[in-house]
Each structure stands twice: as structure tokens, then as C-alpha cells.
Amino acid sequence: MGRIAINGMRKVVPSPMSVSPQRTANALAPVRSLAAVVAFLLAWQFLVPLVNIPDYVLPLPSVIASRFAETFTLQLASLAVTAMTTLAGLAIALVVGVLLALLVVYVEGVKSVIMPFLAAFNSIPKIAIAPLFVIWFGLGAESKILLAFLLALFPIFVNSMTGLGEIEPDILDLARLAGGSRYRVFTMVRLMHATPYIADSLKVAFPLALVGSIVGEFIGGNRGIGQLVLAAQFNLDTPLVFAALLSITLFTTAGIGLITLFERRFLKWRPSQRQR
Amino acid sequence: MSVALELVDVRKTFGTGVAVERAAFAVEGNEFVSIVGPSGCGKSTLLRMVAGLVAPTSGRITVAGKPVSGPVGNVGMVFQSPVLLPWRTTLANILFVAEVAGRNASSHRERALELIALAGLAGFENAFPHELSGGMQQRAAICRALLMNPPLILMDEPFGALDVMTRERMAFELQKIWAANRNTVLFVTHSITEAVLLSDTIVVMTPRPGCIQDIVKVDLPRPRDVKVLENPRFIALSTRVRNGIGLGTAVETTFVEAPGCAEPYAESRP
Numbered sequence A: 001m002g003r004i005a006i007n008g009m010r011k012v013v014p015s016p017m018s019v020s021p022q023r024t025a026n027a028l029a030p031v032r033s034l035a036a037v038v039a040f041l042l043a044w045q046f047l048v049p050l051v052n053i054p055d056y057v058l059p060l061p062s063v064i065a066s067r068f069a070e071t072f073t074l075q076l077a078s079l080a081v082t083a084m085t086t087l088a089g090l091a092i093a094l095v096v097g098v099l100l101a102l103l104v105v106y107v108e109g110v111k112s113v114i115m116p117f118l119a120a121f122n123s124i125p126k127i128a129i130a131p132l133f134v135i136w137f138g139l140g141a142e143s144k145i146l147l148a149f150l151l152a153l154f155p156i157f158v159n160s161m162t163g164l165g166e167i168e169p170d171i172l173d174l175a176r177l178a179g180g181s182r183y184r185v186f187t188m189v190r191l192m193h194a195t196p197y198i199a200d201s202l203k204v205a206f207p208l209a210l211v212g213s214i215v216g217e218f219i220g221g222n223r224g225i226g227q228l229v230l231a232a233q234f235n236l237d238t239p240l241v242f243a244a245l246l247s248i249t250l251f252t253t254a255g256i257g258l259i260t261l262f263e264r265r266f267l268k269w270r271p272s273q274r275q276r
Numbered sequence B: 001m002s003v004a005l006e007l008v009d010v011r012k013t014f015g016t017g018v019a020v021e022r023a024a025f026a027v028e029g030n031e032f033v034s035i036v037g038p039s040g041c042g043k044s045t046l047l048r049m050v051a052g053l054v055a056p057t058s059g060r061i062t063v064a065g066k067p068v069s070g071p072v073g074n075v076g077m078v079f080q081s082p083v084l085l086p087w088r089t090t091l092a093n094i095l096f097v098a099e100v101a102g103r104n105a106s107s108h109r110e111r112a113l114e115l116i117a118l119a120g121l122a123g124f125e126n127a128f129p130h131e132l133s134g135g136m137q138q139r140a141a142i143c144r145a146l147l148m149n150p151p152l153i154l155m156d157e158p159f160g161a162l163d164v165m166t167r168e169r170m171a172f173e174l175q176k177i178w179a180a181n182r183n184t185v186l187f188v189t190h191s192i193t194e195a196v197l198l199s200d201t202i203v204v205m206t207p208r209p210g211c212i213q214d215i216v217k218v219d220l221p222r223p224r225d226v227k228v229l230e231n232p233r234f235i236a237l238s239t240r241v242r243n244g245i246g247l248g249t250a251v252e253t254t255f256v257e258a259p260g261c262a263e264p265y266a267e268s269r270p
Helices: A016-051 A061-070 A072-106 A110-123 A126-137 A141-165 A169-177 A182-219 A225-234 A238-266 B043-051 B090-100 B105-118 B134-146 B164-181 B192-198 B226-230 B232-245
Strands: B005-014 B017-027 B032-036 B058-063 B075-078 B152-156 B184-189 B201-206 B211-217
Touching (some): A016 A061, A061 A238, A072 A110, A072 A141, A072 A225, A110 A141, A182 A225, A182 A238, B017 B043, B017 B058, B017 B211, B043 B184, B075 B134, B090 B105, B134 B152, B184 B192, B192 B226, B211 B232, B226 B232
Parallel strands (some): B075 B152
């Protein structure tokens, strides 16, 4: 920001010399990641048999892959159940988190009233109170959604509060002097400023919501990917446990990937998204 | 479009400290007025009071004959830092003041592009702030202040964060842009050269408590170019401003405490 060129007219375009090595490095980054993963899987596949670890302890990648393929429809059906409760919990956390942050930013005094409750609540391990939700809400989707919501709420709320609240006072003064209304200052300044903060918090909140759903499934019910893991473990079907973990990983990666795509597409101006 | 501006016996205290003491001056329309003084003399506070962002402890401020009681719409503002919105391009940043006031941005597009050309930013309409140099960002901020052609523009040390060479060129560019519009400008600076170069009237303030020491009319012909810096009249005016601040006579390096405001400065207008 504070870059001051003595020649103010100079067009700030990166020279090809200074950029090409970095460009190449950026282009190579995904290739390098992929190569590392492949190398890891190959080592697992061909080095583990040398120490004679049985399949029910640590199955080989090929065994996991074939178990995954065999149970593909079951995986999909289980994942659909878990994804529903996870995304529902995340969506409610997003709405409630942003609304709470709005309340704190716009209504004076609210912060000192709700912060002690939220801080105390956040210090309770939500997983420890999960059995309580089963008592209150039963073994259906509700208890899982509630758990996912509670785990996802805090990071979304805290980041929204920062994003909506910490606006440079000068820009707010400028908007007021231009004759800007509160509503338009909200949509054009505060919300825009908060978007990257909220996108960031979703990257943390999404896996947390998934933890909530799966823990909910562990505690009760008979559906979802958490139940699949438990059932596989009960039958000592370790390859199926790993196959279920693979489903979870793919789901999380897809979710985080979507958020990252959104950032690349709409938040090009952020320091982390700038092309150097 | 421009307005007259009047301050009568304006005083501002923060807690026990006095920021501005009995400030009084009047500005006619179409004038470029500078407020000059050392750091901490209440220049910015004075500007914020005129904007209606801060209420004076006592005294009266009128803009276009109406007393200021809160932020008045359609006042242009330029701060020391550009405060551009990082997610908006140069053009969109300039159009921000129209959009936030609920006006149709597309009908101001042409005017924005004119200002961009005038400020030497052509070709950078679609650049984001981080792609511009500090001087270019500040020029965009000046264009933004001019977009709605506000009758009153307030500038709070707009070149304060720039390097000396950029700063000098910016002063000449601001003169050019202002000459095309002739809005009433209230310009806070601690650069005496900048003040004499740009202004019709200079309000000279002393530090702690900030009070008006002198009001200097600058009668140098416009447009003023680099040569004006060597003009004897320019030098004489600069010396008068320097003396007003209390720097001219202080040969020794110790800073002499300003004597406070004995009596409100009574301006005698010609």
C-alpha cells in the first residue's frame, strides 16, 4: 500500500525478468504436490509389505482403493447423509454468526453482554455435551446439525466481527460526508470488507462442522459416514474404515476447494491472491 | 460551484486540553484557503469541525450561511492517506462517493473519466489500488473528492505521506485540477511553500493552544508555475507565514512556547 514511486507516472507492471522464475514456480506447485502424494502412496504400497503389517492393521493403498470401489454406492449414500447435516449446520452457523456479529458491531453494549457467554461456551468441549443433545433431540438429524452448528459458530462469529467492525474510520467519515446512508455504507463498505474474513472462517468452520456431524453419528443413529466407520470397525474391516476416511477426505477437500475457488474468482484484490 | 464559509469564535477542548482557541475567519466562494501550522496546532480538528464530524465546544461555524450541526452531505474529503477501497478499481473508487449517496454511478462515469485524464491517471482506470504508486493513489483520492463537484472540499495534509519530489509535482497538479473547478477548498498543511503556492488565503496557526496568528492574502497571479518559487513576492509571503508560526525569529534551536491567544484574531477584510 505504502509504495511510493518517485516517478508517479510509472506504470506498475512487473517486468518479465523479475517475474518469470516465480511464475514458473507457481505453475509447478500443483505438479510438485501431486508428485509428493504419488511418492507417498508408492512408498506405502511397496515398503509396508517388507515389514509384514497385516491388512487389518494397516491395509495397502491398493486394498483400500478396491474396497472403496466395491462399496462406492454405500459410501455415497452415507456421505450424502453426513454432508446434509454438516452443510445444514454450517449454513445455520453462517447466518447466526454473521447476525450476532452485526448485533455486536451496530448495537453498543451488546458485545459486553454476549461475549462472556460465548467465551464460556467456547471453552466447553462441545463433544463432551453431545450426549445431552441426543437426550434432547433424539437420534435423528437434528442432534447432528446442532453439533455441527455449535462447532462452526465461533470461528465464523469472531471473524465476521473483525471483518464488519474493523473499518478504517476515515472511509466511514468520507462516506458520511458524501451523503452515504447507513444501509449503503453497510453493503458497500462493511460487507465487502468482511467477505474475505468470512471466507477464511469457513475454511476453518467447514471441517469443524464435519467433526460435529460425525461425532453425532458416533454417539447415536444408524446412518452416515460416521456410522459406516463404526460398523466397519466392529467387523474388523479395516480397509473399509480407511475407505470411509477417504470419502471424508474427498468431501472436505471439495468443500475447501470451492471456498478457495470463490476467493480466486471474487477476491482478486486480497494481498494473498495478488499475482506477483 | 462553491460556498462561503465562516468561523466565529470557535473553541474546542478535549478533556482539559485546548485544541483550538477562539478561531475566527471567513472565506468567500471560489477560494483556495490553506491552514498552516506546526503539528498539533489543531489544524485537523478545525477541519473536522467544519465538516461537522466533530462539534466545537463553543462558537459557530456556518457553511453557505447555514450553521454546521452534523456531517453535511456532498462535502469532498481528502485525507493524508488515500483510503481507497482495496476491492475497487481506480474508476470504481472514484465513483464510490456517487454510489454511496444512492446516485446512479453510470451517469457519473464520464465525469470520472475526465478527472482521471486530468489527474494523469489515464490507462489506470481498471487498476486496483495496490497496483498504483502512493502518488497515484492520492491523485485517485483527489479525483474522488471532486467527482460530485462538491461546493466545499476539505483536504487534511493530502501530500503528507508522499516523498518530496512527488509532493512538489502533486501541488502543481492540484492547482491545475482546482483551476478547472474552482470549488471552495480548505487545505491543511504544514508546508509553507505548498500553502503559498496553492492558496488565495492562508490561515496561520500557532501550536498549543491552536490559535490563529495571522491571515495572509496571496496576491500572486495564477496559474503559478515553478518560477513563482523565486518570485520576491512569493519569498516575502513565505517569510510572513513563517514568522506567524513563530519560526522566523527563533534563531536558537530551542522551541519557543507560543504565547497563547491574547485576543481573538480580528480579520480585516479588504
